[in-house]
Amino acid sequence: MRALYQLPKSLIVAACITASASVASAQSAPGTAFQMAVAEFAPAGSGLAEFYRTNAFAPIWVGDTPEHEARRARLIKALSSTNLHGLPEGGFDVQSIVSKMQDARSLRDLGAVEIELSKAFVSYASDLYSGALRPAQIDDGLVRTVSRRSANDHLQGLLTAEGDAYFDLLAPQSTQYRALMKQKIALEALVNQGGWGAGVPVGKLEYGDTGSNVIKLRNRLIAMGYLSPTASPEFDEAMLAAVKDFQQAHGLATDGVAGEGTITELNRTASERLKAVYVALERERWLPRERGERHILVNQADFSAKIVDDGRITFETRAVIGKNVHDRRSPEFSDEMEHMVINPSWYVPRSIITKEYLPKLQSNPNAVGHIQITDRNGRLVNRGAVDFTQFNTRDFPFAMRQPPSKSNALGLVKFMFPNKYNIYLHDTPQKSLFARETRAFSHGCIRLAQPFEFAYALLAKQEEDPRAFFHRILASGKETTVPLEQNVPVHLIYRTAYIGPKGEVQYRRDVYDRDRKIWDALQKAGVALPDVQG
Known part of the structure; x- marks a missing residue:
């Protein structure tokens, strides 16, 4: 592999000698064949053309300095290993690029190679920085605006960074992304080893049971790391605790009974879980790089809403999301919460x-x-x-x-981040829904199980006694808007695979079938799992 991506410096130098001119002279003399080739092969009006025009058509790849050589080597290595980040494979004909570099015999050839390398870099950088897919093309609930840098920005970033450091800054720098990468590597190794072994027949197993199916459940839990190795043939205390741990890590009711739902999730293969991690990595690339020191995170697949302060979850509550029908599914996007309304009226949506x-x-x-x-x-x-x-x-x-009342559809408080989708967070009089395992019942807005406590947490940044402040307004019965002194970013996400605050891996059901669509699109784009399916 090393020979593929580490192009010897001598090849470029020899090409320059054959052309009877060095890249250095091509850089300094206006109107040379190298400059004209760069201008010719960079699409007119593109960010690529803008970059080279701004930088006097200086080569950033085909120069003969150690810095140019290191940059070339890093690029070829990156293009050869896109699968490391779960990006499409085969998108770059690396061998063809290397051959063109080796075969360059004129300044015009070098100009063409320079632009081809820059195009490949920009494509790679864009995929890793912003994602390989366009969300809106996959599902109409994926309305997130993804930050994308221009070709000029990526190339300027590469040029101004020390050495090849810009390559290391392309992927999300979040703790979540790094943890997902580790899980991806672990699952890929597991898939290559055959996965978790035999599944468990769907049925109902509970404390005190014995028999062959209990032994299969035991073996599966051991293989997945939820149960220490044991020869016990009984559904004992240790297995009860293991089943509860599994349920907790998969968003299931933690009753310790291995029923149909639990066994169905238990039987999902390592390859299925790996697909979820690949999708989660792509989704992480779609999110804003700056989430906000304080921000609100609503994971629809987890039916939860969290307040995060400096990377730490400081408040969490159960949530109800939109019903799984076409015009009610909650969309995914980011915005900023500006105010809350205590004793709100419900202005019924036109639909x-x-x-x-x-x-x-x-x-x-x-x-x-x-x-x-x-x-x-x-x-x-x-x-x-x-x-x-x-x-x-x-x-x-x-x-x-x-009008405002305890029976109001919005309950007694709503939290507003004005948006064209008319989505917000709010209280609800339908408290019983929060006891459900799957909580997709609303018209699209996010209902909170603990809206008062959510309000206290938000107001704590601006009120000495947030609870007393909130209830004083509540007791008035009057519809009252309370501005937040500092807007709080809100991120409505959908994550069926994520890493919990203690490093634990969490999986959730794909209630809206969105992750399946994203995986299909990734696969169509060239993302591939290890050959062995487990």
Whole structure:
């Protein structure tokens, strides 16, 4: 492998001698064949052309200095090992690039090689910095705006960094990304070794059981590292604790019973888990590099909302996300929380008015009586004076509002990060839903199990006694907007594989089928698992 990516310096020097000119002279004399080739092969109006124009067409790859040589070697090595980051393989014809470098015999040849190397670098850098896929092309819930650097920015970064240090800065620098990389390596080794072995027949196994299926469960838990090696044929205390640990690490109800759901997750292969890690790495590349010293992280696949301060989770609560139907799934994006509203009104979204409430009003004008109907000027509409059957989903002229109350659909507080998707975090009167294992029930917004405590945590940065402050406003019964003195970044993500705060690996179900779509797109782009499937 070393011979493939470490191109000898002598080849470039020999090419320059054959051309009767050095790269140094090509750099200093305007209008040389090298400069004209660079200008010719760099697409007009591109960031590539801008970079070379700004830098007087100086070569950054085909020079004959040790720095140029090291840069070439690092690039060829990077292009040869894209799989290290779970990026598509085979996207670069490395052998062809090396052959062109070896065969260069004129300044024009060197100019062409220079641009080919820069194009390859920019493509590689973009994939590693921003992801190989375009989220919006995969699923309409992936509305995240991904930060992408121009070709000029990547090349300038390479040029100004010390040595080849820019290569090391391309991948996300987050603790999560590094931990996922370690898990990827571990799973790849496991897959090559055959995985976790035989699965467990789906059924129900619990404390006190014995038999062949208990032994299969025991062996699987041992292979996965949840149970210390034992010869016990019984579902004993040690196995009970192991099952609970497995359930905890997979977002399942921790009842210690190995039922259908638990065994289904237990039987997922190492290859399936590896796919989830590959997808998580790609998703991590989509996120903003700067998350915010304090930020809110909502993992939809985990049904949770967290407040993170300086990399440490300081508050966490269960969440309900959008129902798994086309127009209700919660989208993924980042924004900034600006304020909360205590005792909020619920201004019914147009989609709910026309799809759910209008048909009811057409059958009975007094339906959904807890909701006020208002005209364009905000005045209450007399239901008895309106023939709702004359309207359809396009021309219904009224708005609908539920006043503040304990039974309000938003509960008693909502947390706002104004966005075009009309998504926010809020309380709910439907508390029983938080006891469910899978919590996808809303119209798209994120419901919180502990909204008051969430509010206290946010207000703690600006109020001496946040709890008293919150309840004083709550007791007034008046709809009140409370600005946050400092906006808090909010990241709505969807992560079926992630690393917990203590370094533990966590997996979740793909409730929206988004990760499956991302994996299919990655595979189509050239990402491949190890040959042995386990």
